[in-house]
Structures are given as structure tokens and as C-alpha cells.
Amino acid sequence: MAGGWLCLEQRGPWGHNALLQSHLDPAVGRALDAAAGPAGVRVQLIRRPGRHADEPPDGPRRAYLAHTGPTGSWLRAADLSDPSELLGLNFAAIAAGRHGGWGREVAEPLLLVCTNGRRDRCCAVLGRELVAGLQGRHGDAVWETTHTGGHRFAPAAVLLPSGYTYGRLGPHQADAALAAAGSGKVTLEHCRGRSTWTRAGQVAELAVRDQIGEHLIDALRVEPADGDQVRVTHQDGRTWTVTVHERELDPPRPNSCGKAAVRPTTLVAVDVSDAPAGVSGSPAPDPPPN
Template identity: 35%
Template sequence: MTEPTRFFCAEAARLRGDPLAGTAPYGSTWILIEYRSGWPTNGFDGLALVPEVKTQVYEAARARRARILLIRRHGRDRPDTPPRWAVLHQERDGAHRQTWGVWRSERDLAEIVAALEEPGEHDCPPVLLVCAHGVHDTCCAVRGRPVGQALSERWPALVWECTHVGGDRFAANVVVAPDGVYYGNLDAHSAVAAIEDHLADRIRADHLRGFTDLVPAQQAALSAVLRHAGPAGRYAYAIAETVREDDRWRVHVTARLPGLSAFVVEVRAHRSPPRQLTCRGRAAASAVGYDVVSLRCV
């Protein structure tokens, strides 16, 4: 008897042509916890930590709408140094802040709660997070780990593998934090190229899922601008106005730098037919995508 073909959600999404732009989850604060043992399927939620400490961190994160990710270096090395934790902020004015600490016992993680209220250090290099959460989704491991290796070889101090960041079918996924930029559909070669450009403040639309301080329709509009006008810096453009009418948005994108144009982008939402969206999620589900209807310079 012929074995059934194994399903890989990222491969299926590429074959379908699932739209990438407009798929970055909203957020401006990240909590990172280095955890060198095996990651539970549900990440931080599944850790058997001291209950009161776990509750404190969880409640503080929920109050700030912060995302908690477990992290580790590629290769699962276990150095003699204690594991680290971090709180990363992206402020409303675009300033980036980071606070780092170490934990020798689970109770040390309670320091994260205070760090969420502190300004943190600025002028820190960004953190490159590669989703490699294989027990959550097979594609995250199969596609994420080669990307984690390639990026780690190039920028060893910046790169961490991490738990689920959302959008398994777009693996390999890379998040630059606290910049708040999601990249997807990456392999080892394209990941290095995308991050080289990002670190040079030259963001391209090719693998861009979106900016986490924008809603999906705005992300899709800005991606269309970058595809039309060419690569630009993280804060080269701003969203001046967004008007929604039913399933359509009219997004006014303004330039923050001289020499760049302003645009009006019309975006339409559509819902896909029900289908299997993740490797482990057997139930069919639909996803919302965003099509650019028109783009004009103003």
C-alpha cells in the first residue's frame, strides 16, 4: 500500500500562492526567555515554572500586550553561563529599548515584571528571532533551523531561535525586534540577503510580512509602496490616514524623508476557502488576505 504524502503547510501555501503581505501580528513589546531544555508545544504556557512567578510574568505581559517567546542559540549549545531574559520595546516615536538580565533560578524571572515598566537601554543592536518551534509545527523546524544556522554563522551575537511567532505556513519566519518587522517564506540564502538589507535600513517587499505597529491592511499597503517605489528604511514612510468601507481600505502613505513620494493605496480583503493551514491543525480553516486594488502617487 502506498504511504500517503506527508503534508507540509509551508509547501502547500507556496503552491497556493498565499499572500504574504499583511500577516504580521500586532505588537510592540517582546519578552524573551532563554530556555535550553525542550520547548513545550505551547511555549511559555507549557513550562512547569514556580506557579506564582509564572502568573506574575503572564499577567504583566498581558497588561502590556507583550508577546512571550522562549529562545535559544542555534545548535542547542549549553554554555556554562546562566540563561538570559530580555524585555524589548518599540516606543510610539520609533525609539527602541532593551533590558537584559540573567536567571539562575525560576524566581529570578520575576525581574521581568519590573523590567516591563522600565525604559530600558537604547542604541542596542536588534535581535533576530528565527522561529524553529518544531513541536508546534513541522515546517518551523524543517525550514527554520537552516535559516537559524545561516544567520547565526553571519551574526552570531544577534540571532536566537524562538518559539511560535505566528504564520506557520510562511516558514521560515524571522522577526526583527524591537524593530517590529516580520519576514517570511525565507530560506538560508534569502534570509541572509533580507537581513543584510534590513541592517542597512533598506527594507524590501519580497519577503516582508509586515510591520507590527500597523494593522494588516496598512501592512499590505506599505508593502505595495515598497514594491513599487523600491527599498526604504523602517521609518521612511508613515500612515497618515486609513479609511475603511466594508471590505476595502484606502490608505494614505506619506513620506518622512525628502525625495520620496506619497501614495494612496486601495486594499481589499478576501477570505480564502477553508483549507488546512498548519502541519498539525487538521481542521480546515479560512484565512483573510489583502489584495492591492490600486496604488497612485499623490
């Protein structure tokens, strides 16, 4: 779950814990994680597609800042000469949707594809294959990134600023996801949910989208779960209660490249029902000021 994302360009190789095992000063990586994590902002390293020579970076590096909330998501960018400049950010404000004028507005969405091979070999092999298949078609919209979670779904990717995550993407599905995001919509094929919500909330939101055929990115809100039930509200006032259960999957399968097969668990929506008459979700709050 992440309401905000900080993405810092870091050329060269990445280790298993990329913030501490790369050419980024580990003291800066540690400080960024300590400041951003508790506020609900996820820190990612990114690099441009292509070869990654084992040499220190030279010149300015790109940084992106995103807020994924459905009441005012945004994406900003800046070019930095020193990554430690990011330590001055107000991460609590970012998580609440306020960027304070940092950087410049980015109008087009980003697709971040996990290629962190030291974290999972499948991400390196399948993620780089996907990035290569997209190269030359989207300019600065596609970047390689460090671990995003869900590596058993490699190639795994996340779209910003919406925060929708995807798994087992091919080039054509990635093209479609980027095109839809540019129009304020979300494609549901291979979609694993919006990072703004809890795991149960992600499952519930996608179940409602599938049932009513809703593709507008910011059409739905998710309220905190009450046991195994999640309340999902549409911007037009309709409300659903989604029952979410955990289930084991068959047959057993590896959850990472080279690992032994296990029986993983997943959350599934077992029922989607209209809220009782006279019951509605909380009204959507006004977008936070920037």
C-alpha cells in the same frame, strides 16, 4: 500587532503554550503575559541555536526588550538570574517607547526564527534548518523563538527592533535581511510587514514601499484604517491612500504541517493612489523620551 517585544531566554523544550509549558515557572509566564499583552508588548521565549537538552537552565539568562515604533525604535538587553525580575517592568511605558534605562543598548539587529515544533511541526523542521544554515555567521544576532504567527509561511522570522516579519526565508535571504537592517533598511523579499501596524496597515505599507522603491526602515508611517482604506505617509510629506481587500487564495493549501488543505484568505492592496492635492498625513510625532 505589537509595538513592543520582550524576549526571554529559556533553555530546554517548549510546549504548545510555551509560556506555561517549558522549564519557565508557569506562574511567571502567566504573570508576564497578563501584564505585557494588554499593553501591546509581545512576550517570546528564545534559546540559542543548537541542541536543547531536557534539563533545567543553569546560570544567568539573556533577555531582550524592543520597541518597534518608527519614531524611535530601540533594542536593549540584560542578563538575569531570575526571570521574575521582568515583572517589575512598566509595559505601558515600553509600548509607548520608553525603556527607563533598563538594560544596555544593543546596536545590531536580532533575527528570531520560530522553531516551536509543538505549535507547528513545519516550524521545527524548516525553522531549525534555517538556523543551522545561519550558524556561525552572525554570533548572538540569531535566536530560536516560540510562535511568531504565520506558521504556514515557515520558516517564519522577525527582525528586532524594527519588527518586520518574514516568511519562507532561506539562509541567503536571512543574511540580506540582517545586513540591510544593520544599515537602517528593510529588504522586501519575503517580507510580510511590520508588527507595529495592523494587518491592513502592514499590507498598505509594503504596497507603498514596492511602488516607490523605498527601503529606509523608518521612512513611512501608517494611520488607522478608514474602512478598507489606509493612509500611508512618507517622512518627506508625500501621502498615499491604499485600498485593502480580503481575498481567498487558490488553490487550497494546508495552513499548517499535517493539516488538510483549505482555502485561506489574505489581505491584498488593490489600489495605491496619491492623496488629493492639499491633503497630507498627520505630522510625524517627535521620538518619545527614553
